Amino acid sequence: MHIVERTPALYAQRITRLYKTSGRGVSEVSLEIQPGEVFGLLGPNGSGKSTLLRVLSTAIAPDSGTFRVANADGLKEKQEAREKMGLMVDRPTHYGDLSGWANAYFFARAYGVEEGKVDGVLAELFDYFGLAEYKDDKVKTYSYGMGKKLALIETMAHRPELLLLDEPSLGLDYTSQLAYQKKIRELARAGVAILVASNQVDEVEALCNQVAFLHEGRLIARGPPEALISSLRDLRRIVARLRNPIEYALLEETSGVELVVPEGQYLVVHCVERPGIIADVVAGIIRGGGDIVSLSVERPNLEDVYVKLTGEALHDDEA
Amino acid sequence: MMRLNPPDAYWKKDVILFFSKRFALFIKMLYPVALIVPVAASDIPAQYGAAVIGIVAVMAGTFGAGESLTVDLNDGILVRVALTPLSPRRIVFEILAVNAFLDFVQLLPALLIVYVLHPAPLVWVLASTFGVLATLVTANCIGVFIANFTSSPADVLLYATVILAPLIYLSGFFRNTNPTGLLAALRGFVPFAYMNDALEAVFGLDVQSAPYEVFVYPSIIAAVLVFGICLTAARLLSPRL
Numbered sequence: 001m002h003i004v005e006r007t008p009a010l011y012a013q014r015i016t017r018l019y020k021t022s023g024r025g026v027s028e029v030s031l032e033i034q035p036g037e038v039f040g041l042l043g044p045n046g047s048g049k050s051t052l053l054r055v056l057s058t059a060i061a062p063d064s065g066t067f068r069v070a071n072a073d074g075l076k077e078k079q080e081a082r083e084k085m086g087l088m089v090d091r092p093t094h095y096g097d098l099s100g101w102a103n104a105y106f107f108a109r110a111y112g113v114e115e116g117k118v119d120g121v122l123a124e125l126f127d128y129f130g131l132a133e134y135k136d137d138k139v140k141t142y143s144y145g146m147g148k149k150l151a152l153i154e155t156m157a158h159r160p161e162l163l164l165l166d167e168p169s170l171g172l173d174y175t176s177q178l179a180y181q182k183k184i185r186e187l188a189r190a191g192v193a194i195l196v197a198s199n200q201v202d203e204v205e206a207l208c209n210q211v212a213f214l215h216e217g218r219l220i221a222r223g224p225p226e227a228l229i230s231s232l233r234d235l236r237r238i239v240a241r242l243r244n245p246i247e248y249a250l251l252e253e254t255s256g257v258e259l260v261v262p263e264g265q266y267l268v269v270h271c272v273e274r275p276g277i278i279a280d281v282v283a284g285i286i287r288g289g290g291d292i293v294s295l296s297v298e299r300p301n302l303e304d305v306y307v308k309l310t311g312e313a314l315h316d317d318e319a
Numbered sequence: 320m321m322r323l324n325p326p327d328a329y330w331k332k333d334v335i336l337f338f339s340k341r342f343a344l345f346i347k348m349l350y351p352v353a354l355i356v357p358v359a360a361s362d363i364p365a366q367y368g369a370a371v372i373g374i375v376a377v378m379a380g381t382f383g384a385g386e387s388l389t390v391d392l393n394d395g396i397l398v399r400v401a402l403t404p405l406s407p408r409r410i411v412f413e414i415l416a417v418n419a420f421l422d423f424v425q426l427l428p429a430l431l432i433v434y435v436l437h438p439a440p441l442v443w444v445l446a447s448t449f450g451v452l453a454t455l456v457t458a459n460c461i462g463v464f465i466a467n468f469t470s471s472p473a474d475v476l477l478y479a480t481v482i483l484a485p486l487i488y489l490s491g492f493f494r495n496t497n498p499t500g501l502l503a504a505l506r507g508f509v510p511f512a513y514m515n516d517a518l519e520a521v522f523g524l525d526v527q528s529a530p531y532e533v534f535v536y537p538s539i540i541a542a543v544l545v546f547g548i549c550l551t552a553a554r555l556l557s558p559r560l
Contacts, residue, residue, distance in 0.1 A: 054558065057402055058402065095336065095396060097336055099325075102332075
């Protein structure tokens, strides 16, 4: 049998980058993304997602470790690596006094899109993301979501081999999120490798073939989303929407309850599968003074995998 | 014919931004005239007339480059540009070149009025015009250098003062007008000094420099500075963490 070895679109080996001031960053992170693969990087704020993207985008050098973008060495051949990459940072910035079109044109040309092709490529993307009508408006008049869409256009216009996207859909309206996800799937089918750093669990589950969890700068697990979630087949996830915050220590003492995670107005209760568990959880919430607005029992998701692995929530506790 | 808008190069982007805001453009073009022309038209001693033009050029170059770069770096947009395949040194070179040119465009009307008010031999008119341009390149180099260490426009003001004060002294704008020894030697390395000599010649004074010196020495010094500043590009354009 003839086996064809493909060059990974991204190959990172033992990347370490710690900030001197805080000691935070990433440690010994290795990952590989094949062409056509959508790779999700999940982790809460401060877990090291943005630091890893900064290193992989060549913005900062790692303390140790190496990486390659297609065939280009990310440390020694930065310009070549940048040519192959499309980068969207978590808070995209633009030249506010230039039009959206002028911004996108400038970046497309900076990435080497030929003068004869750039108008056609940009027109298609502006149309796709619903910005055609606003292309001549100054970017300072754009909403946050429009700025994100413009950043996506700038990221994709030069048809990179690897996309690095940091919180790409945060701030996009529902329609734009669907358009963005459709485009990501389309690009993946065309062989583009995509790294999505996010803590939008639904989006990562829907888009990614591979997922990795970052916790305190370290990669703690990776695999296909279904495989990671199926490891929790004995787990129930009860989500209660409460009218008021409660003291949930008592609830954690309920037999079968493994973990209680407050998420804004919601209380997510991880518990084992056993008869009567739902009634016991409801009783525990009420005993704690909780006023339940709604309650649902859901299948576990990637967030639950993260909670199981670390004992911590992916999102900040806003309760 | 070359098209500026939409921009396909960093310098074109800056040119578009310079001309895009009409009111700001009006102010930018007006303030050198408002500062320089009344002085040039008055019977103030020639030395001070020349010094005012020199100070305006030095300040416009240094603060303009330093502040706009600091703002763009803090905003993150310049780091984003630096992550494209464009060479960081090329980006910094374009920043220097276009800023110096645009500063020159701002000062040119005021300079032309000075030449009308103080008719001088053509060679000194050309020398002083070139001296102002070399000063603007130098001042922009200082502004870009300062931006390596600043986190706000207020920092630019502070650091620029620290660097410019001794250079202005050495150049003989107000003091050190007839330097000897070490001060004279050091003066020879400051492009502002040659501009000052040329402007004083325009205002009718006898000066230390010959016209050719105003073309040759500042060119060499500014070229060395530009080269040196371009070497700092990777650091300048790295993320502020």
